[in-house]
Each structure stands twice: as C-alpha cells, then as structure tokens.
Amino acid sequence: MDKGNKGWWEFPRWSDVYEQGTDEYIEKAFATRSQGNQISCPCCTCHHRYWYGRNDVRDHIICNGFVPRNDESFLLGRISPEREVEDLQHGEPSNMNDGIQELLHDALREGPNEEAKKFFNQIEEGQQELYSGCKKMSRLAFTIRLYIYKCDHKLPDVAIAGLIEFFKEVLPDDATLPTSMHEAKKVLKLLGLDYKKIDACPNDCMLYWAEHANATRCHVCGTSRWKSKESDQNDNSNEKSHRIPSKILRYFPIKKRLQRLYMCAETASYMTWHKYGRENDGLLRHPADGQSWINFDRMYPRFSNEPRNVRLALATDGFNSFHTMSIVHSTWPVILVNYNLPPWLATKSEFLMLSLLIPGPLSPGNSIDVYLQPLMKDLDDLWEFGLETYDASTNTRFDMHVALLSTISDFLGYAMLSGWSTKGKFACPCCHYEVDSVYLKYSHKFCYMSHRKWLDSDHPWRYNKRSFNGHIETRNEPVRLTGGEIEQLLHDFPNEFGKAQPKMRQDANDPNPWRKFSIFFKLPYWKHCDLRHSLDAMHIEKNMFDNVIGTLLAIPGKTKDNVAARRDLKNLREEKDLRWVPELEGKELEDGSEEFPTSMFWMNDDESKCFAKP
Structure with a gap:
C-alpha cells in the first residue's frame, strides 16, 4: 500500500480505500506471521485475542472495524518502532514528529505498570471459584454483590459480619468468603470503588480539608465542626470517636477510575473513537464535531496529539433523596461525562462517573465552589502532570492527561456554576450587559425583549414594526464575553461563601450580575474553552411544554395568561407606548370584579377535548 493511504482504517468501512487497505494488510499478515493458516484477528471485537483464517479475518475487519497495534507498523506501511529507535540513535531522520527523548521513553514503556499489575492480580485472584464446583459466581463477584446488598438495605458492618458467619455455616468448608467487611472494602478500594469522607461546615x-483538615471550627462563621453537644468543651481533645460531623461531603476519586477505562481492551478501543471511529462528514453528532472542540485542539496541540487523553464534561442538579415531595431536601450529585466515548456509550450509566455527593438539606447555591475543591485539585493535577496509564488494547503505557471542557445543568444550576446571576435585569449570560429587559410591576418579574437582533441582517422580521415593538431593529447580536475577558474582569472579585455571609443586593441604578469568580478558572485552560457552560435540553423542553400547554388549556396555576399578565399588558400599552400590545385588559363589573376578554388562542371545552385526544 502506498504512503498516501497509510491511514486506510480511518476511512468509512464501505469505501474502496478501506477495502483495498484490508486486502493488502491481510496479504502481508499471512505472509509474515501466520500459524497454521491463521492469524490473530485485529477487528474491534476480537482485539487480537482469537485466531481465524483468511476469509473470516477479512469479514471481521470489514464488518467490525480495525484496531491497529504498535507492533504492526510494518504491516501498515510504516517502519517498525525498533528501527525508528535505531535511526534516532544514529542521527538519522524519522517519520515521527515526537522528540528523541519522548520516543525512547515510550518505546521502553510496554506492558502493564505497577498499578495495572495490582489491578490485574486482584481480578485474577477474584476469579477463583467461591467454592469447589461453583459456576454461578466468583469470589470477587460475591464480594461486590455483598457490598451492594449492604448499601441498598443500609446495613451496618456488624450485620454483614453476622451474615458472612452464616454463609460459612451453610456453604462448603472450602468456600473463600471475605473474613469481614473490612477485607471486602480493601478489595473495592483496590478496584477504585472507594470514596473519601470530607467534613464540611x-x-x-x-x-x-487540606490545610484545614484538623480544624474544629469554621474559620468563616465560627460554627463547630461537630454535632455533639459537648463539642464546645472538647474542641482541643484528640478523641474524635464519639463525635459526629455536622456535614459530610463524599468525594469519589477519579484518577484510578480513569485508569480503569484503559485496562479493559474493549473499553480502551472506544476511548479513541472520537479520533478514529468518528465520521468527518460535517454533521454535528458528537462534541468532537463542534467548533469549540476544534478551537481547543488548535490552542493545545500537544494535548490533542494524544487521542487517548480524556475530555470530560461536568453535570450536576439537585434531587430529593427521600422519594417524597412532602420533605424539602436537596442533595447534589456531581457527575462527569466522558466525551472520548461514542454517543451511544457516553450517557450509559456504567460510564457516568459520580465524583461528588454534596449533602443537603438545602442547595449549596453559589457555595458549590467550596465542595468542588477536591475535584478541581485532581483535574488540575491530571492536566499539568498527567498519570501513567496502561493501555490494554496496545499493551503500552502512556501519560494520560485530562481536560474539563464544559458543564451541563439547568438554568438555575448555570448561575451556581458560572457565577453570573440568571435572575433580574441581566439574566441572560449570552447577551450579558446588552440585555433588553422590562420590569412587569404586576407580575413582579422581568421580561426580556428585542430578540430580533440575533436574526440575520436581511431577515424580514427586523423590519416588521407592527408585530413587535413598533421599531425597526438595526442592532447586531451581542458579542459574547470570552473567558479571558471574564478572568480579567473578576480576578480581584472578593469571593465570600457560606450561608452566614450577607446576600449581595442589586442596585437598581448599577446592578451587578456577578456573584463570584468561578472556581473553574483555576484550571489553566478553562478561559480558552469556548463552550464553558451548557444547558440541559431536558429541562428546557419540559419547561417550554408545561408553559405552552398550561396556557393553551388554561390550567390553574400553570397558565401564563392570568390577571397579573393582563394588567401588565395594559401598563405596557400606556407607559411604554407599545401600541402593538393587544387590548386584553379587564372591565370592572358592578360587583367590583373584573372580566377579561378571551385571547385568540382560547379554546372551549369541546376544542380542549379534541386537542387532548391522542
């Protein structure tokens, strides 16, 4: 195969280039390394684990895709890694763009590292039979299921210890059960399934945490760390066994879990899907197709040159953990979404990484930055220093770096994460200081107009006076604030967190939409991310549907066409001179009540039933 087609496996599988590359690869492979007219199949399903004949291997590569390995450089039309090292040592040129030190370093890092060896040894030991002849469950599977049972039913360690003793009496004498819950937790910790408890004010x-790990009182509000009534008397005591923390943050470390993604060959192959498995046809199917991803690659080429580097998004929202609406309680999980994976896997529950569990009973609000500190520390380390990781699909080690590209939340969560208030006069983060808002004195809220400036300059709606505010719209769309502008604007912003701090009140003449300088700007690359915050489409669709349907069907408490809205319409006509507003104000009756005319979208009972009919 000529050098122009060295990346044939990156072409669509139905293309002539891919089929030609497959045939040439098979010819070279069977000519150089066949054993008994068979070779290890390099398709995305087999991963060189199974041996097949010529026709079966060709069918697998055509149907399942191709996974190249480092030791196949010759078969793919490239010189071998050993030859490249020799050329570099003798001062000869190489086809690779990496430096000499990096190439030699990578060439010597084949096979699992110490962390991977521990993991594989634990997996291998855990695969032994639970007892002689047991085919249903291994020792490791039993340990994991036992721990899940403990968590689901909220059982203490003493109850699990008693359950283990009962199993020992029932099962054969050679059963390899964990001796205690402590031993089971050690196994889970080695697998990266543990978490850290961090006390909070x-x-x-x-x-x-960190420099305040041994403090007994909050250095901001002076509140005791403990729930115990005797905490004031025992603040200087070293005995903490009887104390109960007032609030506990649970942090699930991400470093080992990210490494685990590459220790499974099948999962590791999907971690480079955004580079090798994605179709570059100009359609937006994955974040990698977006302009923000492309601009980030241009800004940080060293990061993007390694497709195994991980890109994440952070999603959070509050939920009631008690499954009842009668109790007001808000617990906030912080979940990381893996953007390396294809779309059909990225949102699967097994690939969503719970990193923080922020306790209630109230929403953390702007103080969510306090709880994000451990996660930001790990993300900063993973970006700057990386983490040596074993890639099972290529049997090599590499330094894995990680970048957080965006956050995902509803509009209220947007304010908590970004620091821009999504309430009041400047509620829109995209229009920022150029928002056009009008206060509705009867509804006691702002409404936002002049959306026509986002249209194309030649759009006919820009010149439609009657249907809008009576004026031609000649303004251009607002220019969004860049990350660098925000950092320069807020670098001296006095962040004050905690419910004990006085709330910042807006001045009617000079309102300040900023509430904090977000902790995400501690990540050195955050200001260069174009799409720093994203809105959850589910919340937008639900809110739009509820408002539209509630108004059309005049559902009490849900409709937007109410008495206050009609009075605001009248006020807009009179005070703002908006003659385009329909005359829908009420008329006072003899008994003192008001009667309002029906709107153009009003439906009678028969029309409502017809509308609601499936």
Whole structure:
C-alpha cells in the first residue's frame, strides 16, 4: 500500500480505500506471521485475542472495524518502532514528529505498570471459584454483590459480619468468603470503588480539608465542626470517636477510575473513537464535531496529539433523596461525562462517573465552589502532570492527561456554576450587559425583549414594526464575553461563601450580575474553552411544554395568561407606548370584579377535548 493511504482504517468501512487497505494488510499478515493458516484477528471485537483464517479475518475487519497495534507498523506501511529507535540513535531522520527523548521513553514503556499489575492480580485472584464446583459466581463477584446488598438495605458492618458467619455455616468448608467487611472494602478500594469522607461546615463556608483538615471550627462563621453537644468543651481533645460531623461531603476519586477505562481492551478501543471511529462528514453528532472542540485542539496541540487523553464534561442538579415531595431536601450529585466515548456509550450509566455527593438539606447555591475543591485539585493535577496509564488494547503505557471542557445543568444550576446571576435585569449570560429587559410591576418579574437582533441582517422580521415593538431593529447580536475577558474582569472579585455571609443586593441604578469568580478558572485552560457552560435540553423542553400547554388549556396555576399578565399588558400599552400590545385588559363589573376578554388562542371545552385526544 502506498504512503498516501497509510491511514486506510480511518476511512468509512464501505469505501474502496478501506477495502483495498484490508486486502493488502491481510496479504502481508499471512505472509509474515501466520500459524497454521491463521492469524490473530485485529477487528474491534476480537482485539487480537482469537485466531481465524483468511476469509473470516477479512469479514471481521470489514464488518467490525480495525484496531491497529504498535507492533504492526510494518504491516501498515510504516517502519517498525525498533528501527525508528535505531535511526534516532544514529542521527538519522524519522517519520515521527515526537522528540528523541519522548520516543525512547515510550518505546521502553510496554506492558502493564505497577498499578495495572495490582489491578490485574486482584481480578485474577477474584476469579477463583467461591467454592469447589461453583459456576454461578466468583469470589470477587460475591464480594461486590455483598457490598451492594449492604448499601441498598443500609446495613451496618456488624450485620454483614453476622451474615458472612452464616454463609460459612451453610456453604462448603472450602468456600473463600471475605473474613469481614473490612477485607471486602480493601478489595473495592483496590478496584477504585472507594470514596473519601470530607467534613464540611453546615453553613457551606469551608471544607475541613487540606490545610484545614484538623480544624474544629469554621474559620468563616465560627460554627463547630461537630454535632455533639459537648463539642464546645472538647474542641482541643484528640478523641474524635464519639463525635459526629455536622456535614459530610463524599468525594469519589477519579484518577484510578480513569485508569480503569484503559485496562479493559474493549473499553480502551472506544476511548479513541472520537479520533478514529468518528465520521468527518460535517454533521454535528458528537462534541468532537463542534467548533469549540476544534478551537481547543488548535490552542493545545500537544494535548490533542494524544487521542487517548480524556475530555470530560461536568453535570450536576439537585434531587430529593427521600422519594417524597412532602420533605424539602436537596442533595447534589456531581457527575462527569466522558466525551472520548461514542454517543451511544457516553450517557450509559456504567460510564457516568459520580465524583461528588454534596449533602443537603438545602442547595449549596453559589457555595458549590467550596465542595468542588477536591475535584478541581485532581483535574488540575491530571492536566499539568498527567498519570501513567496502561493501555490494554496496545499493551503500552502512556501519560494520560485530562481536560474539563464544559458543564451541563439547568438554568438555575448555570448561575451556581458560572457565577453570573440568571435572575433580574441581566439574566441572560449570552447577551450579558446588552440585555433588553422590562420590569412587569404586576407580575413582579422581568421580561426580556428585542430578540430580533440575533436574526440575520436581511431577515424580514427586523423590519416588521407592527408585530413587535413598533421599531425597526438595526442592532447586531451581542458579542459574547470570552473567558479571558471574564478572568480579567473578576480576578480581584472578593469571593465570600457560606450561608452566614450577607446576600449581595442589586442596585437598581448599577446592578451587578456577578456573584463570584468561578472556581473553574483555576484550571489553566478553562478561559480558552469556548463552550464553558451548557444547558440541559431536558429541562428546557419540559419547561417550554408545561408553559405552552398550561396556557393553551388554561390550567390553574400553570397558565401564563392570568390577571397579573393582563394588567401588565395594559401598563405596557400606556407607559411604554407599545401600541402593538393587544387590548386584553379587564372591565370592572358592578360587583367590583373584573372580566377579561378571551385571547385568540382560547379554546372551549369541546376544542380542549379534541386537542387532548391522542
């Protein structure tokens, strides 16, 4: 195969280039390394684990795709890694763009590292039979299921210990059960399934973490760390066994879990899908197709040159953990979404990584930055220093770096994460200081107009006076604030977290939409991310549907066509001189009540039933 087609496996599988590359690869492979007229199949399903004949291998590559390995450089039309090292040592040129030190370093890092060896040894030991002849469950599977049972039913360690003793009496004598719950937790910790408990101030002021790990009182509000009534008397005591923390943050470390993604050959192959498995046809199917991803690659080429580097998004929202609406409680999980994976896997529950569990009972609000500190510390380390990781699909080690590209939340969560208030006069983060808002004194809220400036300059709606505000719209769309502009604007912003801090009140003459300088700007690359915050489409669709249907069907408490809205319409006509507003104000009756005319979208009972009919 000529050098122009060295990347034939990156072409669509139905293309002539892919089929030609497959045939040439098979010819070279069977000529150089066949054993008994068979070779290890390099398709995305087999991963060189199974041996087949010529026709079966060709069918697998055509149907399932191709996964190249480092030791196949010759078969793919490239010189071998050993030859490249020799050329570099003798001062000869190489086809690779990496430096000499990096190439030699990578060439010597084949096979699992120490962390991977521990993991594989634990997996291998855990695969032994639970007892002689047991085919249903291994020792490791039993340990994991036992721990899940403990968590689901909220059982203490003492109850699990008693359950293990009962199993020992029932099962054969050679059963390899964990001796205690402590041993089971050690196994789970080695697998990366553990979490850390970090005490927090009940007013969300600080974490008892890092330099404040041994503090007994909040350095902001002075609240005690403990729930115990005797905490004031025993603050200086070293005995903490009887104390109960007032609030606990649960942090699930991400470093080992990210490494685990590459220790399974099948999963590791999907981690480079955004580079080798995606179709570059100009359609937006994955974040990698977006302009933000492309601009980030241009800004950080060293990061993008390694397709195994991980790109993440952070999603969060509050939920009631008690499954009842009668109790007001808000717990906030923080979940990481893996953007390396294809779309059909990225949102699967097994690939969503729970990183933080922020306790209630109230939403953390702007103080969510306090709880994000451990996660930001790990993300900063993973970006700057990386983490040596074993890639099972290629049997090599590499330094994995990680970048957080965006956040995903509803509009209220947008304010918590970004620091821009999504309420009041400047509620729109995209229009920022150029928002056109009008306060409705009867509905007691702002409404936002002049959306025509986002249209094309020649759009006919820009010149439609009657249907809008009576004026021609000649303004251009607002220019969004860049990350660098925000960092320069807020670098001296006095962040004050905690419920004990006085709330910032807006001045009617000079309102300040910023509430904090977001902790995400501590990541050195965050200001260069074009799409720093994204809105959850589910919340937008639900809210739009509820408002439209509630108004059309005049559902009490849900409709937007109410008394206050009709009075605001009248006020807009009179005070703002908006003659385009329909005359729908009410008329006072003899008994003192008001009667309002029906709107153009009003439906009678028969029309409502017809509308609601499936």
